[in-house]
Every structure is written in structure tokens, then in C-alpha cells.
Amino acid sequence: MRLATSGDDLTVRMNVHTVHPRGEAPPAHRRRPGWEARIAVVVVLVFGAALSGVLLFALSGSSQTLPIQYETTIPPSQSHPVRPFPIGIANASEPSGMAPTAAAVPGGYVRTYASDFLGNSLPAGWEPFTGVPGGDPGGQFAATHVTVAGGMLELNAWRDPAYAMKWVTGGLCHCGHPQLYGAYFVRSRVTGPGPNDSQLLWPVGNIWPPEIDFNETGATDLGTSWTVHWGADNSIQQGHLRVDMTQWHTWGVIWTPTVITFTVDGLLWGRFTIPSAISTLPMTLDLQQRTGCTTGFVCPTAPESMLVDWVTEYTHA
Secondary structure, rough: OOOOOOOOOOOEEEOOOOOOOOOOOOOOOOOOOOOOOOEEEEEOOOOOOOOOOOOOOOOOOOOOOOEEEEEEHHHHHHHHOOOOOOOOOOOOOOOOOEEEOOOOOOOOOEEEEOOOOOOOOOOOOEEEEOOOHHHHHHHOHHHHHHEOOOEEEEEEEEEEHHHOOEEOOOOOOOOOEEOEEEEEEEEEOOOOOOOOOEEEEEEEOOOOOEEEEEOOOOOOOOOEEEEEOOOOOOOEEEEEEEEEOOOEEEEEEEEEEOOOOEEOOEEEEEEEHHHHHHOOOOOEEEEEEEEOOOOOOOOOOOOOOEEEEEEEEEEOO
């Protein structure tokens, strides 16, 4: 069923429940998709006039199902002349209409990296993925599916004759810029449904979990989710957002020792506040598309792209 949106209204849907953990060992390949894991816990986001959020539930390790649902709508932009988190700087010459976020942002964060993806090649420090993704034996990453053109980074999914007409996708990491804690903002959109498009933080050394997914579509263009993975049994906490993913949005994650904050277009849409479950390992920013044609999850039916106008990364001063 198609989920309707109006303007830039954002609807957050939180389903709180727990299930048995998968108990799988981490895969050999570095990219484990958040959609493969089964949900252990999900949080509920509430906000007041100041858009502050609180964590209502933090559950793990139980097979009990709790029939609790909560849905709310973040009002459109005209209702929020002041947005507490960065969105970018208005600039009509940018593909998305917004230039990268400022050199310093609220909360004492100072920019350590910014790329507007100018030119026609990947900036230094970015590495495209190649080979078969871990956990998806029918999938395929190829460097030719990651391009830079027109002031944008593009991850492109299509049936590739170089791989016997398999669905091949793009993925890459900013492996040359690991950080321990910090803030990350990505200005992006997708061209339609198809693969699972995700933006995440992944641990250096491929020691998984932890994993922090701050924008993962689950193959739809009608919404997205955030997910935090932790612990040897891959405990999970997750939130869902209804929003038109084909429009430009600024996705953010602010990772500290005590809380992980998830933002979209300058607004709060999720918080994770279990300090003992927050990664203490350096992590890198990863952007990727994944299919699931042989796993029964999802398989594209038409070419699709993730378009990224810019990326900025911060550390606390």
C-alpha cells in the first residue's frame, strides 16, 4: 500500500517488539545489511515544540512480542522556521538546492571533511566496493556502478551484461577518514524503489557488530529507517520514517559516547540512549545499494540510483 505524503511532512512509525536474535556469526565480507537482521527492539519518538525526543523503550534478549504502536507526524517546514540541526546552506547552483553544511555547527562540532563531488572521479579517501556482498550470494558490487558527474556522486543499480545480466549495484566507503564519535550529514535522494539503499557507519577492521544505519530504505521509495546493531547476538533497535525518498533530504547522525541522534532536514527523528550499546570503535561512513534476489528479500525490477549531492563530517571541538 502506498503511503501518502504531503509537502515535506514526515511521518514516524515506531513498532515496539522483540524477537529471538539470529545468533549468526559476522560475515567474512565487510558489508552486512541492516535488513538481514531480525528486529530485537524498536524505539518510540515523541517531540514537543522544541522537537526534543526521549527513548520510551529499551528492550533486548526476549522473545516476547509487545503489541505497541505509535505514529506521529513532523509538521512541514513552514511550521519550523528554526531547525535545531544542520540542513545545508541554500544555493540554487547546487543539484539539491543546498550547499554543504557550515564549517562549524551547533553543539560544538567542527567540520573535518566536506565533499561536493565536483569533477568526474571519486575524491581521495573513498573506496568503491567490488565482489559479492556478505550475506547476499546473488548480489554483486562493481566499481563501474559508482560514478561522479554533474556535481553528484551516483550509485547505480542495473542489469549488467558484464556480469551475465545480474543486478549489479554500487557501494563505497570513506575508508580514508575513520573517526571515533562525531557527526555526519549526507544530502541525497533516490530515483525510485528497487535495491536497499543505505547510509551507515561501519567499524574499522570489519569487527561487526557494531553498525549504525542512519538512512536505510529497505528497497522502497516511500520511507526509511535507522537501526543500531550491537552485541555478540546482534541486538537491534530501530525506528521507521514515512517520507518521499525521491525528494532531496539531508540525513544526519550524531554519534557520542552516550547518545546517537538521527536527524532529517534539520529535525530530530530518533535517539538511541543505551550507552553500553554504543560503539567505542572508530567507524567510517559507507554508502551502498544491496539487492536480495536470491535471498527472497527484494529484487529490483527497473534501474535505480542513489544520488548524493554532498557529504560533511564533524568532530567535537
